[in-house]
Amino acid sequence: MWTELARPKPGRWPAGVRLPIIVSVHHQSEEAAVEFDDGRADPFDYSERQYGGRRGAWRLLDVMTKHNILGTWIVCGATLEKYPAISREARKLKHSFGGHTYAHEMMCNYPPEEELGLIRKTVSVFEDVLGERLRGWRTCFASHHTIDLLLEHFSFEWDASLWNDDLPYMIEGHGNKLLEIPFSQYGDAALAIQITNPAPVNPFCTWHTNTPSFIANALRAQFNALYERGANRPVLMPLSVHDFIFGRPSRAKVLDEFIAFAKEHEGVVFTTHDEVRSWCLKNYA
Amino acid sequence: MPGDRPNFMVGGALEYGARTGIWNILELLDKLNVKATFMICGITAQKYPESIKAAHAAGHEIAGMSFGFDRVRTMSFERERSVVTQTIKALGDVCGVQIKGWRCPDYRVSDQTLDVLREQGLTWDSSLLNDDYPCLFQCETGSLIEIPFTTSTADKTFIGYPYPQRGGPQALFDVWNSEYEFLYGEAAQSSRYMMLSLQTWAVGRPAPLQALGQFIKRAKRDNDTQFTRCSEIAEWCSNRVAKRN
Numbered sequence: 048m049w050t051e052l053a054r055p056k057p058g059r060w061p062a063g064v065r066l067p068i069i070v071s072v073h074h075q076s077e078e079a080a081v082e083f084d085d086g087r088a089d090p091f092d093y094s095e096r097q098y099g100g101r102r103g104a105w106r107l108l109d110v111m112t113k114h115n116i117l118g119t120w121i122v123c124g125a126t127l128e129k130y131p132a133i134s135r136e137a138r139k140l141k142h143s144f145g146g147h148t149y150a151h152e153m154m155c156n157y158p159p160e161e162e163l164g165l166i167r168k169t170v171s172v173f174e175d176v177l178g179e180r181l182r183g184w185r186t187c188f189a190s191h192h193t194i195d196l197l198l199e200h201f202s203f204e205w206d207a208s209l210w211n212d213d214l215p216y217m218i219e220g221h222g223n224k225l226l227e228i229p230f231s232q233y234g235d236a237a238l239a240i241q242i243t244n245p246a247p248v249n250p251f252c253t254w255h256t257n258t259p260s261f262i263a264n265a266l267r268a269q270f271n272a273l274y275e276r277g278a279n280r281p282v283l284m285p286l287s288v289h290d291f292i293f294g295r296p297s298r299a300k301v302l303d304e305f306i307a308f309a310k311e312h313e314g315v316v317f318t319t320h321d322e323v324r325s326w327c328l329k330n331y332a
Numbered sequence: 333m334p335g336d337r338p339n340f341m342v343g344g345a346l347e348y349g350a351r352t353g354i355w356n357i358l359e360l361l362d363k364l365n366v367k368a369t370f371m372i373c374g375i376t377a378q379k380y381p382e383s384i385k386a387a388h389a390a391g392h393e394i395a396g397m398s399f400g401f402d403r404v405r406t407m408s409f410e411r412e413r414s415v416v417t418q419t420i421k422a423l424g425d426v427c428g429v430q431i432k433g434w435r436c437p438d439y440r441v442s443d444q445t446l447d448v449l450r451e452q453g454l455t456w457d458s459s460l461l462n463d464d465y466p467c468l469f470q471c472e473t474g475s476l477i478e479i480p481f482t483t484s485t486a487d488k489t490f491i492g493y494p495y496p497q498r499g500g501p502q503a504l505f506d507v508w509n510s511e512y513e514f515l516y517g518e519a520a521q522s523s524r525y526m527m528l529s530l531q532t533w534a535v536g537r538p539a540p541l542q543a544l545g546q547f548i549k550r551a552k553r554d555n556d557t558q559f560t561r562c563s564e565i566a567e568w569c570s571n572r573v574a575k576r577n
Contacts, residue, residue, distance in 0.1 A: 083405075090405060091439040095483065097462035252439050253483040258490065258499035259510040295484045296518070296526075297511035 049198055049220025058214065058281045058330050065277040065314025066270075066284060067323060070118035070302075071145070071185070071207070071230070072107050073289040076100030076130065078123045078151035079187075091252055096291040100130040103294015108137055110299055114306045116317035117142050119207075121185045121287075124149040124169035131176050138177055143319035145183035145207060146173060152187060159192040163200060170201065183207060183320050185230075198223045205324045207285075214283055215327050226324050233269045234287030238262045239298055263301045270309055277314070283323070345493055346533045350380045353536020358386055360541055364548050367391050369562040371435045371458075374399035374422030381426045388427040393561035395433040396423060396454075405440040412442060416452050432563045435459050439483075450476045456566035464524065466569045475573075477566040481527035485511045487534040504535070504543040505550075512551055525565060 060067060077100065080093040111118055120137050122144060127134050138144070146169045148154065154162050166184070173181045184201075186193050186208040197203050199221040207228045215228040239262050241255040266286070273282045288294075293302055309315045354370075361368055370387050372394060377384045388394050396419040398404070404412045416434070423431050434449050436459040449457055450471035458479040466479045483489055490503045499506060508528060515524045528547075535544050551557050 085406070090441050091461070094439070094461040094480075098480075098482070101462055102464045253486055253489040253492070256484060256489045256498065258503045258506045260502075260506050261499055295482060295511075296514035297485060297507050300510045300514040303514070 049194055049218050052217040052219055052224075052331065054214070054216050055330050058327075060281055060326055063314060064316050064326075066274050066282055066309075066312070067316050067318045067326075068270075068284040068286060068309060069228075069318055069320060069323065070111065070116070070306075071285065071287045071320070072104065072118060072120050073147065073236075073287055074099070074104050074120055074122045074126055074130075074133070075147060075151050076104070076123075076126050076290060078125055095254070099289065099291030099294050100126060100133075103290040103292075103299075104130070104133045106294045106296070106299045107288060107290060107302070108133065108140075110303045110306070111142075112140065113303070114310065114317075116306060117319050118317065119143040119145055119183065119320045121145045121147045121207075122173075123147045123151050124172035125151075127172050127176050134177060138179065143183065143321040144173070144177070144179065144181065145185045145205075145320060146170060146181045147185055148187050154186050154190040154193055155188045157190060159190070159196060162190055162192060163196050166196060166201065194218065194225070194227075195220065198225055205320050207320055214281060215323060217327070217331050226327055228283075228285075228320055228323055230285035230287055233265070234285070235262070235289055235292045235298065236287065238265045239292050259297050259301050262298065263304065266301070266305050267308065270305075274312060274315070349532030349534075349536050350376055350383065353532035353534075354380075354383045354387070356536045356538070356541050357530070357532060357544075358383070358390060358392075360545055360548075361392070362390060364545065364552070366548055366559040367393070367561055368559070369393040369395055369433070371395045371397040371433075372423060373397050373401055373437065374419040375401075377422050377426040384423070385427045388429055393433070393563050394423055394427060394429045394431055395435065395458075395562060396420065396431045397435050398437045401437045403438050403440060404436060404442045404445060405438075407442055409444050409448065412444060412448050413452070416448050416454075420452060432456060433458065433479075433566065435481075446476050446478070447471045447473070450474050455570070456562055458527070458562055466565060468569070468573055477569050479525075479527070479562055479565055481529050483529070485526075486529045486531075487540060488531050491534050491540055492531070501539055501543070504540055505546050508543075508547045509550060512547070516554065516557070 077093050077097040080088040080096050082088055120142050149165045149169045152165055170181050173179055182204045184203050184206050189208045197206055205226045205228050207230055209229045212229045215226050218225050218227055239257055273284050276282050370392050399415050399418045402415045433456040434454055439459055441459050446469050451473050456477040456479055458481050460478055460480045461482055463480045466477050469476045469478055485507050490498045515526050518524050
């Protein structure tokens with residue numbers, strides 16, 4: 048069991064920060080490919096997703112580097128093993144990292160002892176491949192045990208698995224503390240496409256897709272609303288993008304243009320989960 | 333689709349492609365002097381030989397896309413081979429062409445697809461979606477060039493019934509232009525290609541056809557952009573591989 052600590056009032060970001068934006072790159076490549084009844088991956092879905100590890104992740108890193116911004120890489124353990132070079136490069140550039148389960152297991156379907164084993168496995172892959180203790184976690188479809196497991200068995204500094212608030216909050220349990228940094232559905236998995244998994248394989252062999260200008264408009268609307276609110280209270284814009292969705296050229300262009308647009312505004316800062324945590328700790332001190 | 337029986341209305345929407353759409357597309361490509369690759373089912377060529385002959389005569393590449401929209405993912409080697417040979421024969425009979433390339437109609441390859449294609453003398457395949465670059469596959473009887481494509485810019489993704497049309501009449505130009513401009517920017521650093529996959533039943537309709545014309549004209553404004561066919565991409569790649577070895 049765990050409890051939430053009261054958020055001190057008024058919460059404040061550091062001077063000059065009006066709207067922090069965290070770009071988190073979901074680097075999972077083919078891990079969540081839909082399977083046919085015979086237990087084998089759908090070759091179409093697998094191939095579209097595999098683009099993420101082979102090319103998409105690199106393109107997203109290029110776009111972020113071009114704008115000189117950092118973000119958080121949310122990486123599956125299996126993806127890190129298959130495509131270590133991209134994560135090593137992102138680490139060299141000082142991006143933050145969060146674990147994203149081992150092979151994109153939907154944790155709500157796993158009993159707690161299996162979930163624990165999968166988190167442990169992922170943590171050890173990060174140690175082996177990146178030589179790094181994992182500081183953050185974003186699960187895939189949280190179970191009712193996820194937060195307890197993180198508090199009881201690990202020393203994560205932040206979790207970003209929940210969708211239930213605009214702002215971070217501190218939770219405490221099992222003699223441990225963890226900062227929850229919630230995110231939202233304003234990410235590419237809702238704005239850009241409807242992925243086939245867990246929906247059934249569709250007969251048209253495409254994902255349901257929105258146009259780049261639709262996605263761009265939705266991101267700007269979200270940005271404008273938060274920027275206006277940010278005039279007199281703290282706000283945070285989480286922006287999750289997937290290597291196989293936004294890594295495609297037509298959508299990478301949307302991210303490229305959104306970053307340029309956002310940076311024109313005073314007080315907009317692109318940041319990482321690690322940095323937001325360090326800001327929040329000051330609020331809870 | 334509700335139920336799994338053939339549905340005459342949707343069947344008719346697809347039939348539009350063979351009756352009318354392909355002719356509209358051929359007319360547009362001719363007007364803009366663009367040569368394309370047509371991926372054709374053997375049975376479609378038998379049912380509608382005139383349009384396939386016209387496409388071949390106009391200098392477009394004719395490639396295979398199975399015989400009767402066969403899904404090969406779980407087929408035996410022998411059965412998959414017979415799909416390929418039947419298709420080669422049907423397209424050859426209609427317009428005297430020996431096809432060089434292939435796309436699986438549902439983009440779902442089997443473990444042996446590339447081996448079967450190479451064995452039957454094909455030089456390229458375009459059924460995968462996992463890369464920006466062509467790749468060279470070593471098959472049992474030789475090598476084959478894979479030219480990956482994407483459905484993220486495919487016309488049916490935006491205008492294919494039964495899904496709602498997304499983005500209105502400007503959707504197709506918007507997504508193609510986005511893809512194009514980003515790739516064009518990257519091409520300053522290293523080689524890029526853009527694969528635009530179109531359905532005769534989707535882009536062959538008058539309104540989306542205008543978007544295609546608009547996009548082709550826009551891309552042609554850049555002097556160093558070239559419209560080409562899959563077999564030419566495959567040839568450029570084989571030449572590079574030969575030089576490297």
